[in-house]
Amino acid sequence: MPDHAARAPQAGASSRIVVIGGGPAGLMAAESARAAGAEVDVYDWLGSVGRKFLIAGKGGLNLTHSEDPAAFVARYGERRAEVGRWLAHFDAAALREWARGLGVETFVGTSGRVFPLDLKAAPLLRGWVKRLRASGVKFHMHQRWVGWNDAGALRFVQDGAEQRVDAERVVLALGGGSWPVLGSDAAWVSLLRARGVALAPLVPSNCGFDVAWSAHFAQRHAGHPVKPVVLECVDAHGHATRRQGEFVVTANGIEGSLVYAFSAQLRDAIAAHGSTQIRLDLVPGRDTRRLTADLARPRGSRSLSEHLRRHAGIEGVKAGLLYEALDRERLQDPALLAATLKSLPLTLLRPRPIEEAVSSAGGVRFDALDEQLMLKSIPGVFCAGEMIDWEAPTGGYLLTACFASGRLAGAAAANWRGGG
Numbered sequence: 001m002p003d004h005a006a007r008a009p010q011a012g013a014s015s016r017i018v019v020i021g022g023g024p025a026g027l028m029a030a031e032s033a034r035a036a037g038a039e040v041d042v043y044d045w046l047g048s049v050g051r052k053f054l055i056a057g058k059g060g061l062n063l064t065h066s067e068d069p070a071a072f073v074a075r076y077g078e079r080r081a082e083v084g085r086w087l088a089h090f091d092a093a094a095l096r097e098w099a100r101g102l103g104v105e106t107f108v109g110t111s112g113r114v115f116p117l118d119l120k121a122a123p124l125l126r127g128w129v130k131r132l133r134a135s136g137v138k139f140h141m142h143q144r145w146v147g148w149n150d151a152g153a154l155r156f157v158q159d160g161a162e163q164r165v166d167a168e169r170v171v172l173a174l175g176g177g178s179w180p181v182l183g184s185d186a187a188w189v190s191l192l193r194a195r196g197v198a199l200a201p202l203v204p205s206n207c208g209f210d211v212a213w214s215a216h217f218a219q220r221h222a223g224h225p226v227k228p229v230v231l232e233c234v235d236a237h238g239h240a241t242r243r244q245g246e247f248v249v250t251a252n253g254i255e256g257s258l259v260y261a262f263s264a265q266l267r268d269a270i271a272a273h274g275s276t277q278i279r280l281d282l283v284p285g286r287d288t289r290r291l292t293a294d295l296a297r298p299r300g301s302r303s304l305s306e307h308l309r310r311h312a313g314i315e316g317v318k319a320g321l322l323y324e325a326l327d328r329e330r331l332q333d334p335a336l337l338a339a340t341l342k343s344l345p346l347t348l349l350r351p352r353p354i355e356e357a358v359s360s361a362g363g364v365r366f367d368a369l370d371e372q373l374m375l376k377s378i379p380g381v382f383c384a385g386e387m388i389d390w391e392a393p394t395g396g397y398l399l400t401a402c403f404a405s406g407r408l409a410g411a412a413a414a415n416w417r418g419g420g
């Protein structure tokens with residue numbers, strides 16, 4: 001595949017490029033712009049770059065996924081064509097090779113997810129920043145970008161003092177709206193909207209959902225994992241999707257990998273209908289008829305809890321979920337018990353706030369960008385990473401698309417010939 005970063009710069013490409021945002025997308029843009037011959041300055045308002053990337057390392061740093069390219073690109077849903085174009089230049093294999101170039105070997109976990117051997121982000125980030133500095137990339141920290149002045153210069157604020165920076169070529173890699181404490185506070189939304197850039201509202205993605213638990217259930221089971229469990233979700237066309245995995249009960253509702261996998265669909269259903277219902281199979285692999293027969297066995301003096309534990313393997317948080325769903329009278333009916341254990345309804349009221357989500361959807365719309373990720377309405381300004389309007393489930397798809405878009409935007413900025 002042709003790689004923009006490897007192309008020789010065209011006329012004028014040696015001029016300076018300002019990259020705003022030092023997350024994975026911005027750093028990758030800096031790297032590819034530098035490789036294409038540009039002078040590169042990276043600005044970030046925090047004291048160090050890659051804060052969210054480092055937090056991702058706490059979960060083992062799921063860099064990418066090993067599944068075949070067609071399945072991989074399908075993870076970007078409605079944006080598969082656009083993101084697929086980025087991945088054509090820098091895909092999962094290229095990302096692993098790139099990490100190897102920084103001395104970080106990767107491995108494929110049992111789920112097909114790809115991680116660094118040491119499961120850490122810090123060594124990778126340290127080595128990367130060192131290499132960027134050595135290549136001549138300059139870092140300007142504690143510089144908050146607050147827009148453009150009337151003359152078109154970039155405005156940065158540090159400790160209340162403003163400096164202006166002239167740059168014909170800019171890569172914005174400012175992140176989405178999740179975990180603002182790590183830098184991505186989405187203040188850019190109003191700055192770009194004021195310049196007429198079309199934006200889709202930022203909404204939570206890979207997020208938890210609120211459930212109206214009883215106080216007793218929340219108090220007793222918050223923090224407890226539900227596993228194994230099958231979650232079933234029915235879309236607007238009546239098509240059911242089921243997946244086995246696990247999630248965690250929280251004081252307000254549910255979260256965790258199985259819930260994140262469905263979060264885009266659930267979020268959109270709630271937006272359309274006010275709330276949505278999922279169904280849980282708490283006894284995956286067990287047949288309803290057999291389960292009914294087991295639960296119909298005489299209970300004698302045993303409590304219902306003990307009966308459920310013995311004959312259905314149901315206890316703890318799973319028993320709690322059952323008691324939330326059925327009242328005392330209906331708990332006595334073995335057929336109803338079995339049916340509920342196999343398909344327990346749970347109403348989701350709303351997604352958790354974007355600040356708590358792993359990532360966000362929405363942002364700069366694709367029709368506001370050309371194929372090189374330059375804003376059509378602001379020539380010379382390119383975008384990369386989570387601030388663009390795409391989303392993907394967890395599994396390494398987020399970082400891969402951030403890296404790939406940064407790579408493309410940085411090289412395109414370096415090779416941009418100017419408006420004239």
Ligand SMILES: Cc1cc2nc3c(=O)[nH]c(=O)nc-3n(C[C@H](O)[C@H](O)[C@H](O)COP(=O)(O)OP(=O)(O)OC[C@H]3O[C@@H](n4cnc5c(N)ncnc54)[C@H](O)[C@@H]3O)c2cc1C
Pocket residue numbers: 020021022023024025026043044045046049050051052053055056057059060061062063064143144145146173174175176178179182183184185186187188357358359384385386387395396397398399400402
């Ligand atoms: C807890 C957690 C775990 C995750 N784990 C994984 C994982 O294992 N695998 C995976 O693929 N993805 C994971 N993600 C998602 C992934 O980290 C993000 O998608 C990715 O970091 C986005 O990269 P980005 O460069 O677009 O934005 P960011 O990483 O958010 O970087 C944006 C940068 O822009 C700077 N900035 C913002 N506004 C301004 C401004 N006005 N002026 C100057 N600087 C500004 C910020 O300070 C920040 O440094 C995780 C996310 C979270 C929250």
